[in-house]
Amino acid sequence: MASASSSLSGFYAYTDTLKGVHYGPGCVKTALPKLLATVGGKKALIVTGKTLSTATDVVRTVENVLREHDAYGATFYEIGQHAPIAGIRNGVKAFKDVGADVIVSVGGGSPIDAAKAILYFIQQETGGRCLPQIAIPTTISAAEYTIGAGFTNEQGDKSGVASQELAPAGIILDAELTLATPERLWLSTGLRALDHAVENLYRRPVPIPIKYLCYAAMADLFAYLPKSKANPQDVEVRQRLQIASWMSLWPMKNEKHGAVGLSHSLGHKLGATYGIPHGITSCLTLASVVSLKAEVASQQDKEALAAALFYLREESTGSVEGDVRKLASLIQQLVDNLGLKSTLSQYNVPKHDLPKIARLALGNDNDPLVNNVIAVLQGIY
Template sequence: MAKFIVPKEIYHGIGSLENVKELKGKKAVIVIGGSSVKKNGALQRTQAYLAEANISSVVFEGVEADPSIETVLKGAQFFSQEQPDVIIGLGGCSAIDAAKTMWVYYEYPDSKLEELAQPFAVKPLRNKAIFVAIPTTSGTGTEITGLAVITNTEKGTKHPIVSHELTPDVAIVDGELCKSMPAHVTANTGLDALSHAVEAYVSNIADRYNDALAKNATDLIFNYLPTAVSEPQNEEARQAMHDASCMAGMAFTNVWLGIVHAMSHQLGGTFGIPHGCANAILMPNVIRFNSQVTDKYNDLAAVLGKTNAEELAEEIAALRSKVGTISSIKEYGIDEQVWADHLDQLTENALKDPCTLFNPRVPKAEEIKAIYQACFEGTAINF
């Protein structure tokens, strides 16, 4: 028996931001990152639609690229002052993930990050507010998922918070909001969406519902990501990528992810490598590792007109190159000795990451370390 959980309402398509005026409530706090949602008009339009719905709004801004627990606590304090009954995460994954976690602390002020990072530890939400997610990047699918990733800057580690309680009540998937994304952000977030589709498809609890979404998301990404990178104003490509990100998010929030993400979380927390970039570096070698125990990669290869896992890994590497993303960890500028000094800790943390629980193949420490080392060098690995 399985369960399929997504937001109660999903509005999608060019212009779907207008559905903000269908919300019910008295006061909204809108959580944003920097100035991009101001420059592209998304914030002003959101507030105007809220006003049409007779909902007052205030803004919490300044969420960093990898949202920290310090920022989350500041946001939760702001919520306590403003007492919203609607929380809106507007922007990239960072803004929405931070808003989700602020929501937890708003309803449960005594929460502890390390405790929340235990699987399914979040208590029932919606006692004070509902949650609305409006993404302006096409990658994480956070508008659809029960997942938030928060950084403990003191320890240099990322903590995934996993709970269906975090699934937004309303998601608005409007590709028009993505047209101002720079090429490198489009590439990295698109590859992140691909990693969600691929890992969800081979999850050890995968099922038909999520397989269909993951497979179609893979097809869309290979067809539209290069165009979205090279033609940022192309609305068809932007909406296709936004839909693909959302579909991949629907898949993985129900069957979760694997060691690509378990390992990538450490690379981001320790070295600041952008999440989608790290995922894209890791994916081919993780496919080679996992393909020893599952034939499902062959299905994804068939979507691309290929026949097996190795060809899928090679196609992903080719797409990575086509959209201008680096192919090895060392290309990010990490010194070999610094890498060697951190390798054992990276491995230990990856094995403890909740995503590892859903990988199709149970990894040993030496296997994680071998994948890391091959990806540092940018070489293919044999298992």
């Protein structure tokens, strides 16, 4: 009875920091000036990655918009995969050197998280308010909707900071700016969004309306990721995927700072340590974790996962556990059909590390699920 009543209780509020999300093909030209005016930004430091800055027109497009409104400061592109701390420190220096008062991040989760960390460290130094970020994502990993910033410390381990103030003040979803994103990165971050949507179904505390957004996100990700692979230049499909990513991780004021669930926790332990992109970690772990949930999850969580079949227009197997296993199978089929299937051995993860990874992901050496999670990792090895 307590379990059922707890699912009907909760709280929802938008993040204090987020002032607006603009979306639509080509919207950056009008959205960026509006958001600059809203947040009071006079001079922007663009934070991005080297490839996006030097090998595409995406960053130049953003630079030109800023120049037209006399708000361009400089472009900083020393942000690598998993946002190494050295790049973040250099970003703090670049922000100060140019006299910036706002960051415009362009790219995937690494530059967006790096921008949060840069602003966090500047705030720690000054003791003032956290300066704003306007995020322009070119992947669908959804880092722009969270209050946390993950980065890689000097030891190569994942670290992070979190604060309500770190949520981007503005977000621009312009699908035209995603056309240069490599296919594997684009599609795998779509699986990352699916990972958010699935794990939010059993995350505590996620209010009921958000869970229905997650079901809608799952349906759109299943529908439009294959279409995007078939026709990568279809901007409308890409725009729908950006919106699905938004629905998969809808901003919540009462957001907890930990991992969304076991698949995410495993991804955090695998990603930075072994150099595996976060989108690919979701391709590796999500289906197997959902399959495990069919055996070990609470009845409430099993029912939440099983209900996804209705939104995916799939027939029930006749049992809750069977439906959860079917969902796991559908996720794996999607990964395979998108050409994203891989193994831990392909990324040179030592087999003897699997027990350690399982324990770190669970956060407790004595967790009763340790052996189950080791078996999951062995299954994707």
